[in-house]
Amino acid sequence: MENEYGLGPKVVSNAAACIEVERKALISFKEGLKDPSGRLSSWVGKDCCQWAGVGCSKQTGHVIKLHLRNPHNSTFIDPGDSKELEDYKFSCLSGKISLSLLELKYLNLLDLSWNDFQGEPIPEYIGSLSDLSYLDLSSASFSGLVPPHLGNLSNLRYLNLYSDSYRPYVIDNTFVSDLNWIARLPHLEYLNLGYINLSLASNTWMQVANMLPSLLQLHLQNCDLRNFPDSLPTMNLSALRILRLGDNNFNHFLPHWLSNISTLEVLDLSNSGIKGPTAHISWRKLCNLQLLYLSNNDVSGEIVELVEGLSECSNTSLEELQLVGNKLSGQIPESIGHFKYLRSLYLPSNSFSGSIPSSIGRLTDLETLDLSSNAMNGTIPDSIGQLSRLVSLNLKWNSWRGVVSETHFLSLAKLERFYVSSVRMSLAIKIRNEWVPPFSLQDIEVVDCHLGSTFPQWLSTQKNLSTLTLKNAAISGEIPDWLGKLSRQLFLLDLSGNQFGGEIPSSLEFRSSAWVDLSSNFLEGSPPIWYNVSVLRLKSNLLSGPMTLNFCQEMSSLTDLDLSGNSLNGSLPPFISRLKNLGTLVLSNNLLSGNIDIPWKEMSLSTIDLSRNNLSGDIPDSICFSPYLEVLKLFSNNFSGELSPSLQNCTGLSLLDLGENKFSGTIPKWVGDNLSILSELGLRGNMSVETFQSNYVISLISIS
Numbered sequence: 001m002e003n004e005y006g007l008g009p010k011v012v013s014n015a016a017a018c019i020e021v022e023r024k025a026l027i028s029f030k031e032g033l034k035d036p037s038g039r040l041s042s043w044v045g046k047d048c049c050q051w052a053g054v055g056c057s058k059q060t061g062h063v064i065k066l067h068l069r070n071p072h073n074s075t076f077i078d079p080g081d082s083k084e085l086e087d088y089k090f091s092c093l094s095g096k097i098s099l100s101l102l103e104l105k106y107l108n109l110l111d112l113s114w115n116d117f118q119g120e121p122i123p124e125y126i127g128s129l130s131d132l133s134y135l136d137l138s139s140a141s142f143s144g145l146v147p148p149h150l151g152n153l154s155n156l157r158y159l160n161l162y163s164d165s166y167r168p169y170v171i172d173n174t175f176v177s178d179l180n181w182i183a184r185l186p187h188l189e190y191l192n193l194g195y196i197n198l199s200l201a202s203n204t205w206m207q208v209a210n211m212l213p214s215l216l217q218l219h220l221q222n223c224d225l226r227n228f229p230d231s232l233p234t235m236n237l238s239a240l241r242i243l244r245l246g247d248n249n250f251n252h253f254l255p256h257w258l259s260n261i262s263t264l265e266v267l268d269l270s271n272s273g274i275k276g277p278t279a280h281i282s283w284r285k286l287c288n289l290q291l292l293y294l295s296n297n298d299v300s301g302e303i304v305e306l307v308e309g310l311s312e313c314s315n316t317s318l319e320e321l322q323l324v325g326n327k328l329s330g331q332i333p334e335s336i337g338h339f340k341y342l343r344s345l346y347l348p349s350n351s352f353s354g355s356i357p358s359s360i361g362r363l364t365d366l367e368t369l370d371l372s373s374n375a376m377n378g379t380i381p382d383s384i385g386q387l388s389r390l391v392s393l394n395l396k397w398n399s400w401r402g403v404v405s406e407t408h409f410l411s412l413a414k415l416e417r418f419y420v421s422s423v424r425m426s427l428a429i430k431i432r433n434e435w436v437p438p439f440s441l442q443d444i445e446v447v448d449c450h451l452g453s454t455f456p457q458w459l460s461t462q463k464n465l466s467t468l469t470l471k472n473a474a475i476s477g478e479i480p481d482w483l484g485k486l487s488r489q490l491f492l493l494d495l496s497g498n499q500f501g502g503e504i505p506s507s508l509e510f511r512s513s514a515w516v517d518l519s520s521n522f523l524e525g526s527p528p529i530w531y532n533v534s535v536l537r538l539k540s541n542l543l544s545g546p547m548t549l550n551f552c553q554e555m556s557s558l559t560d561l562d563l564s565g566n567s568l569n570g571s572l573p574p575f576i577s578r579l580k581n582l583g584t585l586v587l588s589n590n591l592l593s594g595n596i597d598i599p600w601k602e603m604s605l606s607t608i609d610l611s612r613n614n615l616s617g618d619i620p621d622s623i624c625f626s627p628y629l630e631v632l633k634l635f636s637n638n639f640s641g642e643l644s645p646s647l648q649n650c651t652g653l654s655l656l657d658l659g660e661n662k663f664s665g666t667i668p669k670w671v672g673d674n675l676s677i678l679s680e681l682g683l684r685g686n687m688s689v690e691t692f693q694s695n696y697v698i699s700l701i702s703i704s
Contacts (some may be wrong), residue, residue, distance in 0.1 A: 016061030018048035025103035033095040062106035070114035103291040138162035151181025161193040192219035222247035277301035283309030295324035302330035311338035337362040348372040361386040370394040385410035400427040415439035420448035433457035445469040455633040472497035535560040546570030562586040601625030609633040621646035635659040648674040657682030
């Protein structure tokens with residue numbers, strides 16, 4: 001499919017025969033490349049016009065297009081996905097670009113994007129392919145100086161040199177010495193120099209871009225640009241539609257000359273050190289703006305000028321507004337309801353206050369609304385229930401007050417994600433048990449809101465849940481058995497901070513690597529056995545009994561276990577070492593007794609907290625066999641004797657608390673000498689500190 005410039009990458013079928021000198025040039029070009037997946041296997045025979053990726057003129061037979069973009073879907077490569085990365089690398093062309101390309105004198109399209117030229121420089125002689133109108137070398141692992149010879153390509157309309165940042169030989173190693181050569185490309189419509197270091201041209205980049213009257217798109221994200229000119233004598237970018245300058249270091253106010261680019265449809269200045277109020281721009285002149293990204297800056301003040309300025313447009317076209325992570329304050333104005341095409345409204349991590357304006361219900365195209373992490377202290381209007389296309393609603397980490405009822409969800413048939421929290425239960429969610437919601441949620445998070453005295457019955461209709469959080473919601477009674485029908489697909493269940501009583505239902509089961517937090521309730525019985533759970537937090541309940549062999553055998557997936565603040569008794573059994581994946585073990589504030597001489601060396605713990613029990617004896621030598629151990633808390637027990645010299649092998653410890661035991665003797669010198677990263681040491685109520693010296697800075701936790 002051809003792009004918007006009509007330049008390709010469509011490869012034409014051909015009527016005229018291949019030119020022999022060009023066929024030989026292509027063969028020479030192929031010989032310089034490595035092609036592990038055989039993408040160029042069709043490059044045999046006399047008719048080069050039939051070869052994959054080669055396009056010829058139907059009239060003359062000359063090669064006019066060479067489209068060798070990696071066909072692997074590599075728009076985004078997750079370095080952690082080894083299979084995806086392997087497939088991508090296998091389909092990459094690499095090697096060197098042969099000088100024989102100069103024989104393709106009529107070439108107007110060259111696309112080598114998403115291959116892997118492993119840090120090779122962009123060949124200077126590409127600047128001699130004078131017929132080129134389309135050049136794409138993006139994400140192909142070129143590095144070094146971008147040759148100014150590309151300025152000789154006076155017919156160029158499309159230039160993409162975007163240099164992705166995840167390959168080690170490319171990062172910070174592709175740069176330009178100046179940008180004056182760009183000004184010699186008068187027909188340029190698309191320019192992408194993303195992730196190329198432009199710091200040497202930081203003072204002139206905008207002046208050069210302003211000399212390109214045909215420019216439609218300018219992409220200069222993450223280029224280490226530091227200069228934003230305060231003014232421009234004239235504005236020549238009368239056709240510019242897309243301006244992406246994110247991830248730079250401007251440290252500057254929004255320049256007022258942006259108002260003069262009335263054709264702008266996309267403006268991206270996210271994470272670029274933009275500061276000050278939005279009032280520097282006359283937003284009413286930017287009526288074509290569809291996407292506005294100003295996230296992660298120091299933009300301050302209110303957004304009244306921005307919202308009301310754009311809303312004055314007779315046919316406002318704004319679709320996305322992202323102002324995440326700024327210093328914006330005040331109320332969200334009612335005029336936000338004029339953006340009838342708005343699909344995404346992202347305003348989290350600011351200081352907005354007040355209520356959501358009731359006009360929000362007029363944004364009938366809205367799919368995402370995120371007001372999280374603000375100072376919103378008003379009400380949530382029931383008009384929000386009119387947003388029939390809403391998929392994600394994030395209102396958490398605010399101070400909402402008032403009531404949310406069924407009306408707030410009336411037409412939210414497409415809602416998949418709902419997050420809300422308040423402070424000290426200032427928001428109540430009052431919904432009848434018999435209510436059947438119009439949506440099917442995947443994620444729900446309700447924190448510090450008053451949900452009522454019993455578990456919400458309407459949740460039993462939500463068959464697609466993967467996360468369920470009802471935290472500090474004043475729910476009492478027992479956890480219902482029907483929750484077991486939903487739990488099998490849950491990745492996260494957090495019911496902590498409520499008043500649940502009784503035993504944990506045996507019907508509960510979880511998907512692989514699930515996270516379960518039922519802390520701070522009144523749950524009774526023995527700890528549950530869920531073999532798929534990786535994080536289990538049941539602290540501050542009424543659980544009792546010993547640690548059983550069955551628990552330690554079946555819970556082999558555990559990485560994090562917190563059973564503190566219960567009434568577990570008996571000794572710490574040796575078979576707890578069967579929890580070989582465990583990184584955090586917290587059993588403090590129980591009734592455990594006996595010694596702790598278990599096979600610690602068979603585990604890979606980073607945190608051990610056995611404080612406030614009735615444990616006794618020595619600290620076993622094997623406890624320091626784990627090279628990952630960072631936190632060891634054994635305070636308020638009955639351990640005795642002198643500190644074992646084996647503790648000096650715990651070289652990774654940052655916190656060691658042995659206070660309120662029955663240790664004797666003095667603090668050994670090796671504590672200060674060998675535990676070099678120890679920052680907190682607790683020995684209160686034990687030994688003398690008269691001889692203690694340390695070469696390191698240690699915060700002593702009340703040692704006397």
